[in-house]
Structures are given as structure tokens and as C-alpha cells.
Amino acid sequence: MADDGMLMNFSIGDSVIKPEAKFKGGTWRDRLTAKKRSAHRVSEKEPGDGEAAARNAASKNPNQIQLGTRPVKRQRTEDTDSFNRPSAPRSGGDRRPQQHPRDPRQFISSLFSSNPEARNPEEPKEERDAEDAKPTNAPLIDGLDTFTNLGLSPNLAAHLLTKLELKAPTAIQTSSITQLLKEESDAFIQAETGSGKTLAYLLPLVQRIMDLSKAKNEHTDTQVHRDSGLFAIILAPTRELCKQISVVLENILRCANWIVCGTVIGGEKKKSEKARLRKGLNILVATPGRLVDHLDNTEALEVSNVRWLVLDEGDRLMDMGFEEELQGIVKKLDARQRPSRVPGVPTRRTTILCSATLKMNVQKLGEISLKDAVHIKADPSEEDDEKSNKEEEESFRVPAQLKQSYAIVPAKLPYLKRTFMRKGSVMKAIVFMSCADVVDFHFELFSRNQDREQQRKSDEEEKDGKDGKDGKDEKDEKDEKDEEKEKLSAHGTIAPGRAFSTPTNPVILHRLHGSLPQNVRTATLGSFSRSTEACVMICTDVASRGLDLPNVDLVVEYDPAFSSDDHTHRIGRTARVGRDGRALVFLQPGCEENYVEVLKRGYRDGGKALTRTDANEILKRGFGGNDKKKNWEEKTTDWQIDVERWALDNPDYLEMARRAFQSHVRAYATHTSAERSMFNIKELHLGHLAKSFALRDRPGKINVPGLRPGQEDTKKDFKAARNGVAGNKRKAEDAPSSTNVTDEAARKMRAKMREHMSGANEFNLA
Numbered sequence: 001m002a003d004d005g006m007l008m009n010f011s012i013g014d015s016v017i018k019p020e021a022k023f024k025g026g027t028w029r030d031r032l033t034a035k036k037r038s039a040h041r042v043s044e045k046e047p048g049d050g051e052a053a054a055r056n057a058a059s060k061n062p063n064q065i066q067l068g069t070r071p072v073k074r075q076r077t078e079d080t081d082s083f084n085r086p087s088a089p090r091s092g093g094d095r096r097p098q099q100h101p102r103d104p105r106q107f108i109s110s111l112f113s114s115n116p117e118a119r120n121p122e123e124p125k126e127e128r129d130a131e132d133a134k135p136t137n138a139p140l141i142d143g144l145d146t147f148t149n150l151g152l153s154p155n156l157a158a159h160l161l162t163k164l165e166l167k168a169p170t171a172i173q174t175s176s177i178t179q180l181l182k183e184e185s186d187a188f189i190q191a192e193t194g195s196g197k198t199l200a201y202l203l204p205l206v207q208r209i210m211d212l213s214k215a216k217n218e219h220t221d222t223q224v225h226r227d228s229g230l231f232a233i234i235l236a237p238t239r240e241l242c243k244q245i246s247v248v249l250e251n252i253l254r255c256a257n258w259i260v261c262g263t264v265i266g267g268e269k270k271k272s273e274k275a276r277l278r279k280g281l282n283i284l285v286a287t288p289g290r291l292v293d294h295l296d297n298t299e300a301l302e303v304s305n306v307r308w309l310v311l312d313e314g315d316r317l318m319d320m321g322f323e324e325e326l327q328g329i330v331k332k333l334d335a336r337q338r339p340s341r342v343p344g345v346p347t348r349r350t351t352i353l354c355s356a357t358l359k360m361n362v363q364k365l366g367e368i369s370l371k372d373a374v375h376i377k378a379d380p381s382e383e384d385d386e387k388s389n390k391e392e393e394e395s396f397r398v399p400a401q402l403k404q405s406y407a408i409v410p411a412k413l414p415y416l417k418r419t420f421m422r423k424g425s426v427m428k429a430i431v432f433m434s435c436a437d438v439v440d441f442h443f444e445l446f447s448r449n450q451d452r453e454q455q456r457k458s459d460e461e462e463k464d465g466k467d468g469k470d471g472k473d474e475k476d477e478k479d480e481k482d483e484e485k486e487k488l489s490a491h492g493t494i495a496p497g498r499a500f501s502t503p504t505n506p507v508i509l510h511r512l513h514g515s516l517p518q519n520v521r522t523a524t525l526g527s528f529s530r531s532t533e534a535c536v537m538i539c540t541d542v543a544s545r546g547l548d549l550p551n552v553d554l555v556v557e558y559d560p561a562f563s564s565d566d567h568t569h570r571i572g573r574t575a576r577v578g579r580d581g582r583a584l585v586f587l588q589p590g591c592e593e594n595y596v597e598v599l600k601r602g603y604r605d606g607g608k609a610l611t612r613t614d615a616n617e618i619l620k621r622g623f624g625g626n627d628k629k630k631n632w633e634e635k636t637t638d639w640q641i642d643v644e645r646w647a648l649d650n651p652d653y654l655e656m657a658r659r660a661f662q663s664h665v666r667a668y669a670t671h672t673s674a675e676r677s678m679f680n681i682k683e684l685h686l687g688h689l690a691k692s693f694a695l696r697d698r699p700g701k702i703n704v705p706g707l708r709p710g711q712e713d714t715k716k717d718f719k720a721a722r723n724g725v726a727g728n729k730r731k732a733e734d735a736p737s738s739t740n741v742t743d744e745a746a747r748k749m750r751a752k753m754r755e756h757m758s759g760a761n762e763f764n765l766a
Ligand SMILES: Nc1ncnc2c1ncn2[C@@H]1O[C@H](COP(=O)(O)OP(=O)(O)OP(=O)(O)O)[C@@H](O)[C@H]1O
Pocket: 139, 165, 166, 167, 168, 169, 170, 173, 191, 192, 193, 194, 195, 196, 197, 198, 199, 356, 545, 546, 547, 548, 572, 573, 576, 577
């Protein structure tokens, strides 16, 4: 294939662009940087040396960007410029390629030249070659344990079987129901993702409260009812999780409708929550912040009877900075506890901590909240195994049947597009990206209507010579676009995924991140969960923890997680309760390849279910079959060029792309310190990255100031975030772990990036 473009991250030859004598506009720092760069370029320019220097640099480190010491680069001339090559015949009489005004700050690079090679020569092993492993989080259908012989009442067990279609307990449920029904000691429930931890604590808890009813019956002939007192509080880090837990709880309680549960999670008027508390509840599901608020301000919240406190998603609670609130809650519950009037209520409170991972911060939470806790695991024999050291404990975290693969790709776009062209059975997929801006950009990109754009362009051409579009046309166009999105979603978070769809296989696209208002998040998640059609959800880590989204077949980490724990949670959205699942992570050539070792550690067997997918195969399969190599490369290039044109033609989208690039670079700097050698921002190839966002700008020139669009909706939250704790919690839902953000090295790195990128000073991940 002809080299149709130019290289990225090289300075432009002075024969093409003369260094400017004066620098105007931008901040003083912009001007100073530009001046320095210009001076540097002039002093460094020695004909013939540039390319050799570039080669040397590349051989040392394929991704490294040499800020300030870039070799001289020859700029391509117009006639070989792929940018001006039409990707599709243009309708209308004029078939001349569209001439975009050349911006000297722009580069057009080739997709297939100058890409760094993967360091690791390991042969790609396709997913289908991976060994099938026995599921480790499935219900134990063949086992001897049933819900009844674990100690649940026949009434509750029958309800689980007939109404909830739960035939047998999972391993963690077996262990925890046995323990929590007969013992009063605190407990730490740890089991892999999708193993049924919610029911593992809810079932014994509900059974214990049902038993209180029996005790009361004997003495007073009255059942426990909503006024008998609040017996249990369940805390979870996000509203979504609280709602999910509350739905499961309500479903169980349909067989014991005299026990009343409710939520206090914010997002609605405090007055209605107070009214709910006043009416009386026996089990309360809450977010920590909101519970603290009610403990301080709502008299109707009476906690003297609370005998069970559950801390679900313990690691996330700590990551989101709830430590202080949790400490306060535990203290207040201790201080306000009184002997209960209700017969059968235990004298001491049992606290249950629940987590899929066992990090330092979970242990710390254990220290704050638990006393002499029992460690409940799916396989109790592991507990007594003296050989089991910390490393082993940490390694048994990924459901064994989950097939993971990784692809080493330069940071360029079409890989993602083609991953989703319906390959066989993929019906529901989740794609994790680094931050909200990146999600929004890709959502627009993958839902864009190319036919309409084509039509619009040809209409514009026909009008050539006239005054251009009048106001009415623009309005019609906007209305039409809005109308189309509204058909699927009133909030603009659901749209046809045209980039992934074929006429026979439509795919629906969803987007989710923490900057969306709560009602929009809830509606979007609901739609994705209920959908029986093929759909893809592009999201940030707001969807990584605890969410139980049914039948997710594939998880893609377009941007790797900020910590290996986040990765465990992300991929845990698939392969749940014994089902099959696949996960794919995109890594860039260079230091990111070392992350493969971290992926392997997730498996008991050293990673037989982990395979490498050939990046070119992804493109070949999608862009034109295996036989004509040239063909797929050209088609891929055309697609990329088309996407770049789309961004250039639409100022709104161009700004989105720039904003996404900028936010992504900032987010990249916050990988957890233990993994920063694998995600080293100094090795991040900013030129390739810019291309991933359909940008032709020089990376150093990308600077989008101000708040992201749509931020108005959550402006209040942002004000709060600047001023106080509550806001920080909200923001933290999308940000990487707080330990990272506060990490000194990350801070320095971000400061450095800001310097180079002339970026805004707000770390806007939300
Ligand atoms: N015994 C069972 N039989 C069949 N399905 C079950 C059983 N127990 C739980 N499930 C289902 O498994 C799914 C996952 O449960 P749950 O969300 O509690 O997992 P989890 O271990 O908490 O996962 P995560 O760590 O990701 O939060 C739910 O849809 C739940 O209804």
C-alpha cells in the first residue's frame, strides 16, 4: 500500500512553515513555549540528521515522545496527501475532492506506517484456542447443598426456587449462609465477581429477621412490622448499587411482606426520605453520605435496634473516600445501641464486610468496622491452608471460565469499530474508557449518520455559489438529529450504533458516565439491562463495580483500567454466576505490554484462558476479508480519513475530540503508582493518541478551556466538589482511586502534562 500520509510527532520543516517572529494569542505560557520550541527548532535543524535521530529514538523506545528534541521532518506535499484523496465518490456534478484549508498546526499521518512494533514477539493465540475451564462462580446444582438444608426456612427456599428461579446456592452463599445463620461474629465475605455475594449476605439477614417474627409471635401474637424498629443497615458506595440491592431485597421480601425495606441514597428530596423513615423501616439500604446526614438531622431515624450492618463493595467505599463517614457511622451506631424490646434480637451487632478483592484499604475498613471477624470464602478449605500466602490469595480473582484476550495496537481508532461488527454471538458488550469526555466523543462518533452527512455535503455543493445554508436549514437539520436520538432516548444517551450496525444486524449504542444526571444514568442502565437487542454500552468506571447487568457477553477495555483491581471489577461484568464471558483489553506497544503479566496473575492456572489477538486480524476480519491484504489496509485508512474529515467539518465534534484527547492524557497520568511503569506517560505516543481521536492537531496545540458541554446539568455537583466533601464523592465515581489522585508523583506528572499541553488546570474526569 502506498504510504498515504506522514509521520506523527515530528517537527515540520522550516521550508514549509517559517518560524514566526512574534507569538500572539493564548496564555503567556503558550507564547513562551512556542517561542522556545521555535528557537529550538532553528538551532537543531541540521539537514539529514532528523530522520536518523528519529530512528534512534524509536529503537530505544517505540512510544516515547521527545518533547523539545524532535527531529526535523519533511512535510508531505499536496499531491501525495491522503487527506485530499476522496474516500467515496461525492454526489452532485462536481467530483473534485473537497479541499480543506490546510492548517499548519495539523498533521495527517498514515495508519500503517511508523507504528511502533510490539516488543513481545509471542505468537498470537486466538480466543477459540483457549482452554475451557470449569466455572468457579456457578450455582452448585450438582452439590448436596440446597437452600433448605443450609438453614433457610422452607417458605423462603420455596420462594427462591419458584419465584426467583434460584435452584441451588453458589459456593460463597453456601459458606456465608451457614456461618451467618448460626454465629453472631462479624464477617468478611470475599469471593470473585458475579458469585452471588448480594444474596450471600441478604438471605441470612432476611432469615434472621423472619425468625424475629416467630419469636414475637410466641410472646405477643404479633408479627414484626414496620414500627418494630430498624434492624439492619446496608451501605453501598453508589446510588446505582443501592438501588440494585434494594430491588433484590424487595424481591426476596415478597414472601415476607410484613418486613419493610427502604432506601436513603440522595437524588430525591430529603423531605420524602424523612417521610419514609418516619413511617418506619426494618431494613435500610443507604449511601454513607446520605446516612450520615440523616443520622445527624433526622429524628425519625432511630438506630437503637440495628443489629446487622453490611458494608458492600468495601474496596469501592474506601476508594471513594468514605472512610471518615464509615468511622462516624460505626461510632454512632455503637453509641446509640440499646437493648431491644423485640424478643430474639441479638445483644450485639454483627458487621459484615463484602468485597471481591482484598486490598490494603479493605483491610483498613475491616479494622475500622469489624471485631474478631470470620473470613468467609467460597472454598472454606482455603482458609486453613497454611501455604496460601498473600500472593496466592490475590491471584484467585477472575472467574475461571472468563476468556480474556489482549491485542497490542497502536493507539488508533478503527480497531474498536471493527471489534463490534457482530462477531458471532456478541449481543451485549460493555466498553470501558478512561473518562467522560472520551465516552462522549466515541458515542458521537459511532452513532453518526454517514448517509445523512453525505447527503448534507452534496446539498451544500449544489448550493455552491449561493449564500450557503439559511437559518431554517440549520434548524431543520438540528431538529432532525435530535428527533432521531429522542426516538431511542429522551436524554441523548442511547442512539443507533451505526458504526457497528449492518442493515440486518442493528446495534444500539449507550453511553454512561458520572457527569450525567442521576435520572439519566438510571434510565440508560435500565434500557441497557432490559434490551433484548444487540447493544454496546460505552462507559467509564462508574459501571465497573457491583453492577449486575444481565447477559453481558463481552467486556472491552479500550483504555486499560487505572489499577488491576479496577480491571478485575470491569471484566467481572461478564462471566457471571457460571455463564461464559469474554474480555478484550487494548494495550499499546512498549511498556504497556508488561501488563500481560498482571492479566495472567488473575488466573489460578497462570492464565491458560488468556490469549493474544493479532491486531491486524481484527482489522482484516472487519475491513475486507483475509485474501486481499491491500484491500483491508486501504479500507481501514479510508475509514480513518473519513472520521478525521467528520471531526474537521464539525466544530462541535472537533472540540469534543480535542477535549477527549486532553482529558485522556490527564487521566493516563493517574494510573496507580504500582502500575505506572507499565503505563508510563513519558512513553505515551501523543501523536498516535491524537489520531485515535480523529485529530490532526499537533498534540502540544490541543487546548480546550472551560467546562465540558453538558456540565451545566451537574454544575451544582461541581461547585460542591470544589467546596466540600459531598462533591468529591460524586466526582470520585468516575475518577480513579483517590489514593492515585492524591499521589504525589501523579500530581507532579499532571503538572508536567499541563505545562506541555497548556491544559486547563482542572482534573476533569467526571
Ligand atoms: N444461587 C444463585 N443461582 C442463580 N443465580 C444467582 C444465584 N445467586 C445469585 N444469582 C444471580 O447472580 C447475579 C450476580 O449476583 P451478585 O450481583 O450478587 O454478584 P456479586 O458476587 O456481588 O458480583 P460483584 O462482585 O460483581 O458485585 C445476580 O443476577 C443474581 O440474581
